[in-house]
Amino acid sequence: MPIYLFIVMALSGIRVIELAGLAPVPFCGMILSDFGAKVIRIDRTNTVSSVDVQGRGKLSAALNLKKPEGVAVLKNLCLRSDVLIEPFRKGVMEKLGLGPLELLNENPRLIYARLTGFGQSGSYAKAAGHDINYIAMSGLLSMLGRAHENPYAPLNLLADFAGGGLICTMGIIMALLERTKSGKGQVVDTSMVEGAAYVGSFIWKSQNLGLWNNLRGENLLDSGAPFYETYKTSDGKYLAVGAIEPQFYEELIKGLGLDSTQLPLQMSNSDWPQLKKIFADVIASKTQEEWCKIFDGKDACVTPVLSLDEAASHPHNKERGSFIVDSQGGISPRPAPLLSRTPANPSLNSDPLIGEHTVSILSEFGYSQEDIENLMLSGVIASNKTKSNL
Numbered sequence: 264m265p266i267y268l269f270i271v272m273a274l275s276g277i278r279v280i281e282l283a284g285l286a287p288v289p290f291c292g293m294i295l296s297d298f299g300a301k302v303i304r305i306d307r308t309n310t311v312s313s314v315d316v317q318g319r320g321k322l323s324a325a326l327n328l329k330k331p332e333g334v335a336v337l338k339n340l341c342l343r344s345d346v347l348i349e350p351f352r353k354g355v356m357e358k359l360g361l362g363p364l365e366l367l368n369e370n371p372r373l374i375y376a377r378l379t380g381f382g383q384s385g386s387y388a389k390a391a392g393h394d395i396n397y398i399a400m401s402g403l404l405s406m407l408g409r410a411h412e413n414p415y416a417p418l419n420l421l422a423d424f425a426g427g428g429l430i431c432t433m434g435i436i437m438a439l440l441e442r443t444k445s446g447k448g449q450v451v452d453t454s455m456v457e458g459a460a461y462v463g464s465f466i467w468k469s470q471n472l473g474l475w476n477n478l479r480g481e482n483l484l485d486s487g488a489p490f491y492e493t494y495k496t497s498d499g500k501y502l503a504v505g506a507i508e509p510q511f512y513e514e515l516i517k518g519l520g521l522d523s524t525q526l527p528l529q530m531s532n533s534d535w536p537q538l539k540k541i542f543a544d545v546i547a548s549k550t551q552e553e554w555c556k557i558f559d560g561k562d563a564c565v566t567p568v569l570s571l572d573e574a575a576s577h578p579h580n581k582e583r584g585s586f587i588v589d590s591q592g593g594i595s596p597r598p599a600p601l602l603s604r605t606p607a608n609p610s611l612n613s614d615p616l617i618g619e620h621t622v623s624i625l626s627e628f629g630y631s632q633e634d635i636e637n638l639m640l641s642g643v644i645a646s647n648k649t650k651s652n653l
C-alpha cells in the first residue's frame with residue numbers, strides 16, 4: 264500500500280493568476296509557487312517558447328486577450344482566484360477591460376497586484392524602462408560603482424528582483440493576511456523605483472552618520488575602504504574582505520601576516536589607498552585555497568568569492584542544502600527563508616511549456632469539452648496538448 268505524503272505549505276490553497284512578463288513578475292509568481300500557491304501563468308497564444316526562466320511549479324494556459332472571449336475567460340479565472348499579478352505598462356489592463364474596478368467588482372476578495380517600473384501614477388507612469396532606469400530614478404545607482412568610474416548597475420538585481428518581485432510578493436502576502444480579517448481584496452501597486460529605494464532605506468537613513476561623505480567608491484562600504492574590498496589571489500581567484508569592526512580587523516591583519524603597529528590606522532581615510540596596495544600585494548602571494556585555510560574558523564570576515572558552481576558545492580552550503588537540483592540536472596537556490604513547520608517544497612519538474620495546461624485548467628474552471636474545442640478553433644486559447652486532450 265503506497266503511503267502518500269501531503270506536504271502543507273504556507274500558501275497551500277491560494278490560487279494565483281500570473282500574466283506572463285519579463286523578469287520581476289515571474290520571480291514573484293515563482294516564490295508564491297515555491298511556498299505552495301497554485302500559480303497559473305497566462306501566456307500568449309502566438310508565442311512558441313517562453314522567456315520565463317522562473318516558471319518553477321507553475322501551470323501555463325495560453326489565452327488571447329485581444330479577443331473578447333479571451334478576456335471573458337480570464338475574468339472567469341479571476342472570479343475563483345485569490346491573486347492576480349500583472350506586469351504591463353499602466354493602462355494596458357484597463358484597455359483590455361481587465362482593470363481593478365472590473366475585476367474587484369466581480370470578485371471583491373481578489374488581490375490585484377500590479378508590478379511596474381514607475382508605479383500607477385506620476386508623469387513617468389507610462390514610460391518604458393528596465394532595471395537600470397528604475398535604480399537610476401531611485402537614487403541608488405548614483406551610489407554604486409568604483410572611484411572615478413561611471414555608476415555601475417549590479418546586474419538586474421536591485422529593481423527587478425529586490426525592489427520589484429520581492430516587494431510585490433511581500434505586498435501580496437500582507438494583503439492576503441489582511442483579507443483574513445476584512446474579507447476584502449485590494450490593489451497592490453508596486454513601483455520598482457520605490458521598491459528599490461525602500462530596500463535602500465539604510466542608505467538614506469545613514470547619511471548623517473558620515474558613511475557617504477566622500478565621492479562614490481571612496482567610502483566605507485562602497486569599495487573605498489581596504490578592509491571592505493575584494494582582492495585577487497595568486498591563482499586568479501578572489502577573496503572578499505569585510506573586516507569592519509576593530510576586533511575582526513585585527514584578525515585580518517594577523518591572518519595576512521602583517522603587524523598593525525607598522526600600518527596606518529584602520530580608519531585613516533587618507534591612508535586607505537596605501538593600505539589597499541599593501542593588502543593587495545600580500546593577498547596576491549597565495550592562492551584562494553591557501554587563504555581559506557588560513558581564515559576558515561577565524562573571525563576575520565574573509566571568505567572566498569565563489570562562482571555559481573563553486574557556491575553550490577561549497578561544504579557549508581551543501582551542509583544546509585542551500586541549493587537544489589531539478590529533474591533536468593539544473594542547480595538553483597532553495598527557496599528562502601526556511602520555515603520550520605511548513606517549508607517551501609519547490610517543484611523539481613521541468614518548467615511548463617506555453618499552453619501545456621490550457622485544457623486541464625479550463626476543465627477545472629467548468630468549461631466543457633465542446634466549449635474548449637470552440638475556443639481553440641476560434642484562436643482564443645492554444646494548447647500544447649490539443650490533440651491528446653480533445
Ligand SMILES: C[C@H](CCC[C@@H](C)[C@H]1CC[C@H]2[C@@H]3[C@H](O)C[C@@H]4C[C@H](O)CC[C@]4(C)[C@H]3C[C@H](O)[C@]12C)C(=O)SCCNC(=O)CCNC(=O)[C@H](O)C(C)(C)COP(=O)(O)OP(=O)(O)OC[C@H]1O[C@@H](n2cnc3c(N)ncnc32)[C@H](O)[C@@H]1OP(=O)(O)O
Nearest residue numbers: 285306307314327328329350351352379380391392393394
Ligand atoms: C532587465 C530586465 C529585462 C531582462 C529580460 C531578459 C532576460 C529577456 C528580455 C528579452 C528576452 C529574449 C527575447 O525574448 C528573445 C529570445 C526569446 C527566446 O524564446 C529565448 C531567448 C531570447 C533571446 C530571450 C532571452 C531573455 O529572456 C530576454 C533577453 C528588466 O528590467 S524587466 C522589467 C521591465 N519593466 C517592467 O516590467 C515594468 C512594467 N512593464 C512595462 O513597462 C512594459 O511592459 C515593458 C516592459 C516596457 C514592455 O513594454 P511593451 O510595449 O512591450 O508592453 P506593454 O506596454 O506592457 O503591453 C503589453 C501588450 O501585450 C498585450 N498582451 C499581453 N498579454 C497578452 C495576451 N495573452 N494575449 C494578447 N495580448 C497580450 C497587451 O494587451 C499589450 O498590448 P498593447 O500594446 O496593444 O496595449
